[in-house]
Amino acid sequence: xxxxxVLIIGAGASGGVxxxxxxxxxxxxxxxxxxxxxxxxxxxxxRATYELEARKQWSGSPxxxxxxxxxxxxxxxxxxxxxxxxxxxxxxxxxxxxWPRLLPSDFRVRTLDxxxxxxxxxxxxxxxxxxxTDRAFGVSGVGGDPAYPDGAEPxxxxxxxxxxxxxxxxxxxxxxxHWWPAAQAVLSVPHAGRRACVQxxxxxxxxxxxxxxxxxxxxxxxxxxxxxxxxTHARVSRILMSKEGLATGAEFVRPDGTWDxxxxxxxxxxANAIGTPRILLNSAGPRHPHGxxxxxxxxxxxxxxxxxxxxxxYFDEDMASWQGHVGAKITCYEFxxxxxxxxxxxxxxxxxxxxxxPLNAALPTRAGHDVWGPEHHAAVxxxxxxxISWGIFGxxxxxxxxxxxxxxxxxxxxxLPAPRITYKVSDNSRALLDFNIARATExxxxxxxxxxxxxxxxxxxxxxxxxxxRMGDNPETSVVDQFGRSHDVPNLFIVDGSVFVTSGGVNPxxxxxxxxxxxxxxxxxxxxxxxxxx
Amino acid sequence: xxxxxxxxxxxxxxxxxxxxxxxxxxEWLARVADLLIxxxxxxxxxxxxxxxxxxxxxxxxxxxxxxxHLLRGWRSTADSDxxxxxxxxxxxxxEAYDAVRMVVAGGYYIHPHVRRLLRYTGQExxxxxxxQVPEYLEEGLLERVMERGPIYREA
Numbered sequence: 001x002x003x004x005x006v007l008i009i010g011a012g013a014s015g016g017v018x019x020x021x022x023x024x025x026x027x028x029x030x031x032x033x034x035x036x037x038x039x040x041x042x043x044x045x046x047r048a049t050y051e052l053e054a055r056k057q058w059s060g061s062p063x064x065x066x067x068x069x070x071x072x073x074x075x076x077x078x079x080x081x082x083x084x085x086x087x088x089x090x091x092x093x094x095x096x097x098x099w100p101r102l103l104p105s106d107f108r109v110r111t112l113d114x115x116x117x118x119x120x121x122x123x124x125x126x127x128x129x130x131x132x133t134d135r136a137f138g139v140s141g142v143g144g145d146p147a148y149p150d151g152a153e154p155x156x157x158x159x160x161x162x163x164x165x166x167x168x169x170x171x172x173x174x175x176x177x178h179w180w181p182a183a184q185a186v187l188s189v190p191h192a193g194r195r196a197c198v199q200x201x202x203x204x205x206x207x208x209x210x211x212x213x214x215x216x217x218x219x220x221x222x223x224x225x226x227x228x229x230x231x232t233h234a235r236v237s238r239i240l241m242s243k244e245g246l247a248t249g250a251e252f253v254r255p256d257g258t259w260d261x262x263x264x265x266x267x268x269x270x271a272n273a274i275g276t277p278r279i280l281l282n283s284a285g286p287r288h289p290h291g292x293x294x295x296x297x298x299x300x301x302x303x304x305x306x307x308x309x310x311x312x313x314y315f316d317e318d319m320a321s322w323q324g325h326v327g328a329k330i331t332c333y334e335f336x337x338x339x340x341x342x343x344x345x346x347x348x349x350x351x352x353x354x355x356x357x358p359l360n361a362a363l364p365t366r367a368g369h370d371v372w373g374p375e376h377h378a379a380v381x382x383x384x385x386x387x388i389s390w391g392i393f394g395x396x397x398x399x400x401x402x403x404x405x406x407x408x409x410x411x412x413x414x415x416l417p418a419p420r421i422t423y424k425v426s427d428n429s430r431a432l433l434d435f436n437i438a439r440a441t442e443x444x445x446x447x448x449x450x451x452x453x454x455x456x457x458x459x460x461x462x463x464x465x466x467x468x469x470r471m472g473d474n475p476e477t478s479v480v481d482q483f484g485r486s487h488d489v490p491n492l493f494i495v496d497g498s499v500f501v502t503s504g505g506v507n508p509x510x511x512x513x514x515x516x517x518x519x520x521x522x523x524x525x526x527x528x529x530x531x532x533x534x
Numbered sequence: 535x536x537x538x539x540x541x542x543x544x545x546x547x548x549x550x551x552x553x554x555x556x557x558x559x560x561e562w563l564a565r566v567a568d569l570l571i572x573x574x575x576x577x578x579x580x581x582x583x584x585x586x587x588x589x590x591x592x593x594x595x596x597x598x599x600x601x602x603h604l605l606r607g608w609r610s611t612a613d614s615d616x617x618x619x620x621x622x623x624x625x626x627x628x629e630a631y632d633a634v635r636m637v638v639a640g641g642y643y644i645h646p647h648v649r650r651l652l653r654y655t656g657q658e659x660x661x662x663x664x665x666q667v668p669e670y671l672e673e674g675l676l677e678r679v680m681e682r683g684p685i686y687r688e689a
Contacts (some may be wrong), residue, residue, distance in 0.1 A: 048644040049596035050657050052636070056597055104689040112689060123689065142676070146684045157664040169675045178685055181670070188664050198659035209659075322656040337687050357656045358643035363635060370635065372570040372620075377577040384652060 004030035004229070007249055007264035009236050009279065011035075012090015013509050014495040014516035015270035016215025016223070017133065021520045023226040030262055031228065032252050034235035035069040035087030038216055043206030050202055051359035058205035060094050061460060062086070068255060069233070071412035073274060074420030075462075080305045082274055082421060082462035088232065089216030091272065095463065096203050097185040097212045098327030098351055098507040099139050101130050101152060101514075105337060106504035109397075113338050113345045115428075116397050119501045120473050120482035127151050129514035134183075137213035137513065138191040141183035147333035154183045156191060160199075161352075163319035164388045165329035168352055171447035172332065182328035182351065185213035185509070192218075201354050203326035212325075234260075237416050238283040239267060239292055239492065246533040247492045253414045265532035266491045266523070268484075270516070273303065273465035273498040277404045278419045280469070293469070293486040293494075298479050300405055300468050302398035304503040307425045308461035309433045311440040312355065312367040312389040313449030320385050321355045327507075328352055332390075332443070335436055336505060344431040346395035349505045350440060355387040365460070367453040388447065390440040393464075394432040395505035399424075404468050425457060433457065464508050469498035484519035490531045495519050555594070555601075559608045560586040562619070567638040569616040576651060580642050589641030597640070603633035 006022055008015045011033035022029045044053040055064075060083030062070035069086045085094045104123040109116045135155050143153030158181045161169065165181070172179040186203070187196045197211040210217045224230055234252045240261065242248050249263040269276045277300035283292040291299050328351035336347040356365070361383035363370050368387075371379035407420035433456060441452050472478025475487035480499055486492040495516040497508055504511070523530065555563075567580035583589060594601050607630030611619035623631035642648055649655075670676055 045657060046659075047596075048646075048657070049592065049640070052593060052596050052640045052644070055636070056599055103686050105687040108689040112687065144676075144680055146680055146682065147686055149684075149686065158668070159662060161668065161670065166669055169670050170673075173675050173678060176682065178679060178682075180676075180679065181668075188662050197662050199662065200657055200659065202657060318653070320655070322654070323660075333685060337685070358649070358652055358654055359639055362639040362643060372635075374572060374574060376571050377574045381652070384654065 001261050001263060002030055002229070003263045004028050005264065006030070006266045006268060007032065007262050008268045008270055009250060010090065010269070010271035010275065010496065011088045011215065011220060011230060012270060012272065012496070013092050013215055013512050015090065016219035017513050017516040018268055018270060018495055018520045019223040019228050020219040021517060021524065023223045023228045025524045029223070029228040030264065031230045032234040032236050032250065032262060033088055033230060033232050035085070036232045037088045038093050038206060040206065040208045040210065043208045045200040045202035045205060045208050050205065051357050054205050058094070060084070060204065060463065068413045071416070072410055072418050074407045074410050074418065078421045078423040079425045079457065079459070080307060080423055080462040081460045082305065082465055083460065084272055084274070084465065088220055088230065089214035091463070092214035092509065093206050093216065094204050095509060096327035096353070097325070099137070099183045099185040099510045100331065100349065100506040101148065102504040102506060102511050103147070103336065104149060106502060109346065109502050115345050116502045117472070120471055123149070126511070126514050126518065129518045130510065133510065133513040133517055137185045137218050138187045138194065139183055139185050140188040142181045145180045147178060147180065147336065157188045159184055159186060159188045159197060159325050161329040162324050164321045165352055167319065167447050168388060168443065169330060171443060175443065175446050177332060177443070178334040179330050179332050182331045184325055184327045186325045186327065187211045197325055199324045201322050201324055201326060235412070235414050235416065236279055239279065241285065241287070241292070242533045244533065245489065246531060247489050248533045253416070255413070257414070266493065266530065268493045268495055270496045272496050273468045274404050274419050274421065276494055276496055276498045277468045278406065281406050282417055293479055293488045293492060295488050296476055296479055298400070298470060298477070301400045301403045302467040302470055303402040303404055303421060303423055303465070304396040304398055304467040304500065305423060305462045306393045306396050306464040306503060306505070307429050307433060308458045309392045309394070309437050309454065309456050310366045310389050310458060311392070311437055311444060311452060311454040312387050313444030313447065314382055314451040315386050315388065315449055318385045319388070321387055322357050322385060324354055326353055335439055342435050344428045344435065346397065346428070346432065347505055348392050348394040348432060348436045350436070351391045351393070353389055353391055355383065355389050358384055366458060367455040388444060388449070390443065392433060392436045392440060393505050393507065394429050394436065396503040397426060397428055398467055398470070398502060399426060464497070464503070466497045466500040466503050466508060469494050470501050471499040472501065483522040484515070491533070493519060493523065555590060558612065559605060560590065562608050562612055563590065563604070563634070563637070565616045566619055566634060569620060570635065570638050571642055580638055583642050583645045583648055585638050585641035589645060590637060592644065593637050593640045597636070600633045600637055603630045604637055606630050607634050
């Protein structure tokens with residue numbers, strides 16, 4: 001049996017940030033991670049078969065990959081399929097590294113728009129942590145974006161926006177609409193011993209250069225060097241409790257079926273907004289029959305996933321639109337803030353991404369469709385290199401009916417009960433996406449597109465898993481406080497995207513990382529008053 | 535031996551080693567492939583790019599999961615002409631139809647000759663140049679965004 005000051009469950013974005021801060025402060029840290037260390041030599045980007053592998057072994061869906069380290073998710077009753085990766089670095093290994101921050105209004109949607117809830121903290125509270133995580137991860141971009149208050153200057157120079165970004169920037173200049181080179185957690189120059197981006201255009205299947213930030217390259221190596229113990233292939237079944245109502249550690253199982261226990265003074269959950277409620281609900285016992293830390297009844301509820309639409313324009317010119325970093329060349333916040341005359345509240349952020357290689361031109365995964373027979377070659381040439389795509393992330397307002405539960409029958413490769421999710425796109429989200437699809441169409445037409453294809457809801461787009469253990473000041477209406485501490489179990493913390501009160505309309509990893517750092521530094525600062533088991 | 539194990543048991547993860555797809559399956563696949571991707575202009579037909587030969591070995595080396603569905607698709611439509619075979623798969627066996635399209639398009643578009651014809655140079659490393667002034671700065675595009683002023687809501 002292992003022992004530690006702090007047990008972290010999950011070695012992804014928030015787990016890596018937590019481990020880095022805790023080891024730096026001298027804590028004895030142990031992390032249980034169900035996956036393995038990723039091997040960059042496995043990443044398919046340099047191989048000719050990259051696009052083939054991206055649809056199976058390197059799919060974002062655990063149900064498609066079906067590796068033993070993945071757990072299955074019953075997503076049959078969800079409009080959107082959840083995407084994630086189990087391993088050191090977590091879903092950052094397969095994310096696009098688009099690195100925007102939430103905006104000030106995102107923390108105050110009840111006050112400003114009369115919907116959902118305000119956060120128990122404000123943008124200004126998070127600002128110093130955003131600045132520090134930007135440096136730690138190595139964020140490239142341009143300061144001065146008028147979509148944000150001062151203080152959002154990325155530490156590294158911007159990545160190239162390419163021919164597609166330049167074309168759309170000129171179009172938005174004509175329209176008088178916002179655009180900006182996107183902040184990306186991808187290195188434009190060497191940084192902290194890591195190499196710069198070489199533009200494989202394959203960020204979402206692992207970065208073989210290590211230029212894309214993920215905690216397996218940015219945080220874990222130094223944390224391990226400073227003494228953190230990282231146990232891979234260790235899948236947590238449940239949190240263990242003392243009779244005094246404190247967490248004492250966790251039980252875990254190895255792939256060979258052997259079981260073990262880690263004892264700890266503090267337990268931190270960092271397993272994402274599906275994995276964390278799954279563990280809490282699987283930790284139900286006689287004293288907490290509806291799951292651990294769940295006196296509010298909100299564990300697993302309010303799942304938000306950012307319903308995603310995309311609009312693609314077809315152009316006469318070859319712009320090599322397969323090239324470069326995947327997250328976003330440029331972004332647009334023109335329609336981000338609420339304008340009630342549009343018939344909905346809140347808004348969306350647009351990201352301009354590459355449109356893939358020849359296999360994607362033949363069998364599009366986003367807007368467009370496959371064509372076979374005599375017209376096949378013309379259809380592929382029409383798409384390959386000659387398309388520009390706006391990806392539209394709309395704010396997803398919380399709804400208690402959208403939730404994570406334990407499936408009564410489905411189990412993972414260790415026999416542990418697996419989650420099922422229920423998620424329906426709301427009327428507000430639908431209206432929001434439809435409005436933005438229409439504006440994105442105008443944007444592409446202004447850039448000279450001769451044809452447009454759109455996908456009003458992309459089913460395989462559940463990259464952003466949020467909200468299933470929300471933070472708040474009131475224990476009756478929230479699971480954790482503003483520093484991630486469980487209202488019910490004072491030495492149990494949650495630091496992943498589960499704690500989001502609302503989703504905003506931007507990619508969340510930047511905010512997840514900044515919140516994790518803020519929570520863990522609060523824990524460190526208050527270590528003397530922290531309740532721990534005897 | 536089951537239909538799936540007949541092929542998957544001989545599929546190698548090493549793309550250089552030929553897989554054991556029966557010759558009849560390859561002949562059937564070549565006919566179906568040319569229906570899906572015929573020659574047109576400067577672009578060759580799928581069979582000319584050996585999608586039922588070496589390219590199939592490479593595709594199934596990278597995606598052994600496709601072999602089961604490919605083999606089932608062949609077995610269930612072997613007696614039909616290519617057009618009828620494709621129609622049957624579309625109507626009756628979506629997984630097999632998906633596998634056939636993936637095998638044909640995958641094999642075709644990873645062929646170096648096809649990539650040259652398309653001038654596709656993706657997945658090749660190119661160092662980012664940060665020492666050049668971006669055109670958007672030279673053209674004053676970013677400056678004009680800033681001149682329009684803040685667009686976020688104070689909160």
